[in-house]
Amino acid sequence: MKNIFEVSSLLTNLNSLIDQNIYLKDIWIQGEVTDFKGPAYSGHKYFSIKDENNMIRCVFFKYAHIGSDDFLDGDKILINGEIEIYSPTGNLQLKVRSVKKHGLGDISKEIDRLRQRLEHEGLFDLDRKRDIPLFPQTICVITSENSSAWEDIKKVITMRYPLVKLILIPTLMQGEYCIEGVCDSIDIANKESLGDIILLSRGGGSEEDLMPFNSEEIVRFIFASKIPIVTGIGHEDDNTLSDYVADKRGLTPTGAAQIITPDINDLKIEINRFSLNIQKSLKYYLEFKIPEIEKVKIRLQNIFPRKIEILIRNTDQIEFMLNDKLSNYIKTTINKLEVIKHSISVFNINEMSKKGYALVENNKKRIIKSIDQVEMGEKLKILLSDGILSSKVENKIKE
Numbered sequence: 001m002k003n004i005f006e007v008s009s010l011l012t013n014l015n016s017l018i019d020q021n022i023y024l025k026d027i028w029i030q031g032e033v034t035d036f037k038g039p040a041y042s043g044h045k046y047f048s049i050k051d052e053n054n055m056i057r058c059v060f061f062k063y064a065h066i067g068s069d070d071f072l073d074g075d076k077i078l079i080n081g082e083i084e085i086y087s088p089t090g091n092l093q094l095k096v097r098s099v100k101k102h103g104l105g106d107i108s109k110e111i112d113r114l115r116q117r118l119e120h121e122g123l124f125d126l127d128r129k130r131d132i133p134l135f136p137q138t139i140c141v142i143t144s145e146n147s148s149a150w151e152d153i154k155k156v157i158t159m160r161y162p163l164v165k166l167i168l169i170p171t172l173m174q175g176e177y178c179i180e181g182v183c184d185s186i187d188i189a190n191k192e193s194l195g196d197i198i199l200l201s202r203g204g205g206s207e208e209d210l211m212p213f214n215s216e217e218i219v220r221f222i223f224a225s226k227i228p229i230v231t232g233i234g235h236e237d238d239n240t241l242s243d244y245v246a247d248k249r250g251l252t253p254t255g256a257a258q259i260i261t262p263d264i265n266d267l268k269i270e271i272n273r274f275s276l277n278i279q280k281s282l283k284y285y286l287e288f289k290i291p292e293i294e295k296v297k298i299r300l301q302n303i304f305p306r307k308i309e310i311l312i313r314n315t316d317q318i319e320f321m322l323n324d325k326l327s328n329y330i331k332t333t334i335n336k337l338e339v340i341k342h343s344i345s346v347f348n349i350n351e352m353s354k355k356g357y358a359l360v361e362n363n364k365k366r367i368i369k370s371i372d373q374v375e376m377g378e379k380l381k382i383l384l385s386d387g388i389l390s391s392k393v394e395n396k397i398k399e
Contacts, residue, residue, distance in 0.1 A: 032076055032077075033076075034073055057093040061095075064097055073108075075101060077101060079099055081097045137164065138165045140198045140199070140227070189227060200230070200232070362378065
């Protein structure tokens with residue numbers, strides 16, 4: 001019959017085999033740190049070390065830290081320790097005795113080169129960062145719809161500033177399509193003017209999870225945004241290039257939500273304080289200004305009757321003056337009309353014909369005043385008081 005193992009006994013046997021291998025009990029491994037969790041409450045550190053193809057979990061107990069170098073995700077390190085199988089989960093892990101820095105990891109070097117190049121282009125300059133509105137009306141949030149980050153943001157903003165409107169653009173915040181999704185969401189928010197502020201946020205995660213936010217594509221979309229962008233990516237110790245280019249950075253999604261919203265309770269306190277100051281100022285003003293107002297009132301009561309009397313007199317004088325001028329104008333106009341009337345009567349054809357005069361005109365209805373105005377044989381009209389005579393010039397005699 002074949003040997004049948006319980007899981008626990010199998011793992012115990014495997015650990016025994018490892019213990020018998022002197023190379024696995026005192027092994028040196030070099031690689032790049034990833035998925036660093038930071039010191040736990042106990043002081044222990046949990047992380048993984050990787051190369052291009054594989055990785056192994058590591059545990060670094062607090063008592064072994066003395067004499068070892070500090071490290072973060074992306075650091076290239078040299079580890080001394082022993083291999084074991086962690087029985088509760090069945091995972092192969094390296095129990096670390098010491099850690100020495102071994103230069104930056106390849107990914108960290110690449111990110112650092114990109115950071116230097118973008119910094120040289122001015123993408124991280126403080127003087128180009130946009131101001132964050134103090135009292136936003138709408139905040140556009142770019143994050144995963146079902147994430148704890150979105151729940152934290154809604155909770156904090158609703159509690160602090162319920163007057164603001166939240167618009168969520170659901171976006172993949174890790175994985176293969178994260179970069180494209182974040183860039184598209186930033187583009188949509190700008191084209192459709194979806195907010196006064198864009199909050200780009202996700203919760204904590206491993207180095208790989210946060211790596212898209214070190215991409216040049218996302219950094220440049222943040223830089224090109226017309227709407228101010230605030231980031232809240234990962235935890236306090238997580239720094240990405242997106243944080244550098246953002247107009248403001250929150251240490252966490254919750255911290256970012258606090259940065260972009262005023263506290264309505266603080267606003268109420270300020271409004272009440274301002275109201276009290278106005279009331280005090282108004283009371284002071286009335287107490288000290290009312291006597292002066294009364295003095296002015298008395299002066300006006302004394303001055304106004306005299307002013308009105310003078311104004312009435314001036315009005316009467318203007319009225320008399322206008323009447324005189326109007327009368328003179330009418331008289332002058334009547335005289336002129338009489339002169340015109342007399343001139344018309346003098347030159348009236350009916351009156352002139354009674355005295356034996358006549359008016360002569362040619363076919364063009366031009367009045368003839370001299371024989372030089374007519375030609376031999378030209379037809380003329382002679383206008384009399386009771387009719388018109390047609391004539392033809394047969395002779396011209398000039399006197």
